[in-house]
Amino acid sequence: MNLMKGKTGLIMGVANERSIAWGIANELFLNKANIILTFQNDGLKKRIIPLSEKVNCKNLYKCDVSLKPENEYSIENLIENIKKDIGDLDFVVHALAYSDKDELKGKYLDTSRINFLSTLDISTFSFTRVAKSASKIMKNGGSLLTLTYAGSKKTTPNYNVMGVAKAALETSVKYLSVDLGKNNIRVNAISAGPMKTIAGAAITGARHVYRYSEKVAPLKKNPDLQQVGNAALYLLSDISSGVTGLTHYVDGGLKVVGIPDQDLVNV
Ligand code: NAD
Numbered sequence: 548m549n550l551m552k553g554k555t556g557l558i559m560g561v562a563n564e565r566s567i568a569w570g571i572a573n574e575l576f577l578n579k580a581n582i583i584l585t586f587q588n589d590g591l592k593k594r595i596i597p598l599s600e601k602v603n604c605k606n607l608y609k610c611d612v613s614l615k616p617e618n619e620y621s622i623e624n625l626i627e628n629i630k631k632d633i634g635d636l637d638f639v640v641h642a643l644a645y646s647d648k649d650e651l652k653g654k655y656l657d658t659s660r661i662n663f664l665s666t667l668d669i670s671t672f673s674f675t676r677v678a679k680s681a682s683k684i685m686k687n688g689g690s691l692l693t694l695t696y697a698g699s700k701k702t703t704p705n706y707n708v709m710g711v712a713k714a715a716l717e718t719s720v721k722y723l724s725v726d727l728g729k730n731n732i733r734v735n736a737i738s739a740g741p742m743k744t745i746a747g748a749a750i751t752g753a754r755h756v757y758r759y760s761e762k763v764a765p766l767k768k769n770p771d772l773q774q775v776g777n778a779a780l781y782l783l784s785d786i787s788s789g790v791t792g793l794t795h796y797v798d799g800g801l802k803v804v805g806i807p808d809q810d811l812v813n814v
Contacts, residue, residue: 550784551580555633557625557681559585559610560642560694563594565744567694568642570772571779576602578780580638583629585610587643606633612643612673614665622673626680638783639681641693644670644746646709652751655707663708670712671719678723678734688731690783693720695736695794697802705751717794724792733791735782740769740798763807764799 556575560568561584572582583606586595592609599607610625611618629636646666650658674693681691698706699713717736724734741747741757750756761769778797781787796802 548577549579550780550786551575551578551638553579554637554784555581555583556636556638556640556689556783557583557585557629558640558642559677560640561586561595561598562591562745564598565742565772566642567739567742567744567772567775568640569598570776571640571642571692572598572602572604572776574773574776574780575783578784580783583608583633583636585625587611612669612676613645614668622676623680626677626684630684635684635686636681636689637685637687638690639677639692640779640783641674641677641691643673644694644709644712646670646707646712646749648749650708651749652705653707655710658708663711666708666712667715670709671715674716675719675723678727682727682730682732685730685732689733690787691723691727691732691734692779692782693736695738697738697740697796697798699738703756709750720794721792728791733782733787735787735791736794737775737778737782738794738796738798738802739775740764740801742769742772742775760798760801762811763804764801765804766799768799770797770799 558568558572576582582602582604584599584604585608586592608625610621612621647662650662678691693716695713695717698710699717720734720736727734741760747753775797
């Protein structure tokens with residue numbers, strides 16, 4: 548329970564107690580990490596304050612990574628403030644994504660240019676921005692982690708532009724791992740199975756995907772927050788010191804199933 552003792556890190560993406568970022572924060576806290584949290588907007592701040600107290604987080608910052616002009620340097624300013632207030636970082640968790648709900652249904656073919664750019668900016672490029680800024684204050688090396696989903700590799704219903712964003716995110720992980728490896732900074736992703744979060748619920752037909760994955764996955768279960776949190780603990784702690792550039796699946800084994808057994812599908 549001491550795997551993160553002496554390590555300080557930033558966790559981006561807590562919206563409520565069902566957020567994957569919150570599951571990760573909990574496991575890291577139990578392992579003695581010093582945790583810094585961000586919230587996207589003032590509306591979410593009220594919900595985050597009581598959660599931050601549960602993980603003994605003393606430093607809470609607002610950070611919206613969207614394209615709006617006022618957010619142009621939001622990530623750079625965040626890291627600058629952390630450097631000033633706290634000092635160096637040992638790890639960063641990037642667990643955020645956004646796309647217009649109206650385009651997480653129907654055809655990918657109908658994706659608008661504006662939502663394509665905004666989805667990729669928030670959900671993909673923000674990780675590269677975080678990596679660039681945060682790596683400057685990771686003087687002793689460290690570990691960066693982002694969250695992805697299997698809709699990057701194969702189609703899943705209505706995931707559409709988010710699948711494209713996640714494919715680019717997973718490729719970003721590989722390139723960033725090469726760029727930052729010489730600084731002993733590792734870069735990995737967790738590909739989580741479907742989970743009941745605000746972001747998860749934004750995808751039309753999420754319930755069907757959730758039930759199908761649960762039925763077909765070898766473990767007969769979608770991941771819970773603790774399982775994803777523990778995988779994150781492995782990737783952020785020194786016990787994974789030889790691992791970088793990887794997308795690690797926490798999906799009950801769904802990834803390996805090609806054609807499910809006949810009794811599992813109605814065809
Ligand atoms: P969530 O809704 O709890 O978290 C999403 C977070 O993104 C929220 O905290 C929100 O404030 C933040 N966010 C959105 N737009 C932002 C912006 N412009 N600036 C700053 N923050 C912004 O949902 P979640 O499921 O915990 O999502 C976390 C990550 O996990 C996402 O990358 C998501 O794609 C990924 N993921 C989710 C699932 C799932 O089934 N829920 C599966 C695999 C991967």
